[in-house]
Amino acid sequence: MRGVDELAVEIKEVGFQCTRCGACCSEISEGSNLVIVSPGEVRQVAKAAGLPRDEVAEPYPEFLEGSEGSWYTFDWCLSREGGHCRFLDGEKCRVYAARPWICRTYPFMLEDDRLIVSECPGIGGAMTMEEGRAIARALLARQAAEVAEEEGIRRVLSTTSPPSGESVVVDSEGVWPVHG
Numbered sequence: 001m002r003g004v005d006e007l008a009v010e011i012k013e014v015g016f017q018c019t020r021c022g023a024c025c026s027e028i029s030e031g032s033n034l035v036i037v038s039p040g041e042v043r044q045v046a047k048a049a050g051l052p053r054d055e056v057a058e059p060y061p062e063f064l065e066g067s068e069g070s071w072y073t074f075d076w077c078l079s080r081e082g083g084h085c086r087f088l089d090g091e092k093c094r095v096y097a098a099r100p101w102i103c104r105t106y107p108f109m110l111e112d113d114r115l116i117v118s119e120c121p122g123i124g125g126a127m128t129m130e131e132g133r134a135i136a137r138a139l140l141a142r143q144a145a146e147v148a149e150e151e152g153i154r155r156v157l158s159t160t161s162p163p164s165g166e167s168v169v170v171d172s173e174g175v176w177p178v179h180g
């Protein structure tokens with residue numbers, strides 16, 4: 001795993017300042033920019049928004065076919081309205097303090113130890129070393145949370161099978177039938 005300072009130097013060299021364009025919170029092309037969230041993040045956003053969980057997130061739309069006619073997906077994603085995240089209000093995020101890891105770290109992500117940078121008009125913006133460190137810390141925490149979620153899903157799958165003929169979300173907390 002990379003150290004915070006080493007990663008922060010690379011992030012600072014890329015540079016980033018948010019231009020508040022809202023593009024990363026919007027569907028730019030079909031199915032783009034889905035905000036994938038863990039069950040814990042769904043709860044966190046639901047609490048901040050004062051909404052029930054099923055109004056905050058929906059199953060990730062790509063399902064895999066399992067044995068015995070079951071269909072399953074491993075992720076939730078934040079719900080959208082009118083082509084953007086339902087929590088985007090003009091150029092503001094209505095759940096900013098509780099926003100998920102993906103939102104905290106965009107346009108950066110880690111693939112193992114490699115820093116990946118997504119397209120974003122804010123790239124190249126001036127940033128301080130402390131801002132770079134803040135993103136580096138968030139990226140490492142996001143990576144740890146993603147590993148923990150994957151391990152949780154493997155644990156659930158080792159003890160439960162998706163019921164035949166149903167579509168379900170399998171996450172680290174269980175198997176959830178998809179209705180409708």
Ligand code: SF4
Pocket residue numbers: 024025035078085086087088089092093094095096099100103
């Ligand atoms: S939660 Fe906030 S930052 Fe994340 S996509 Fe929605 S509006 Fe944008």
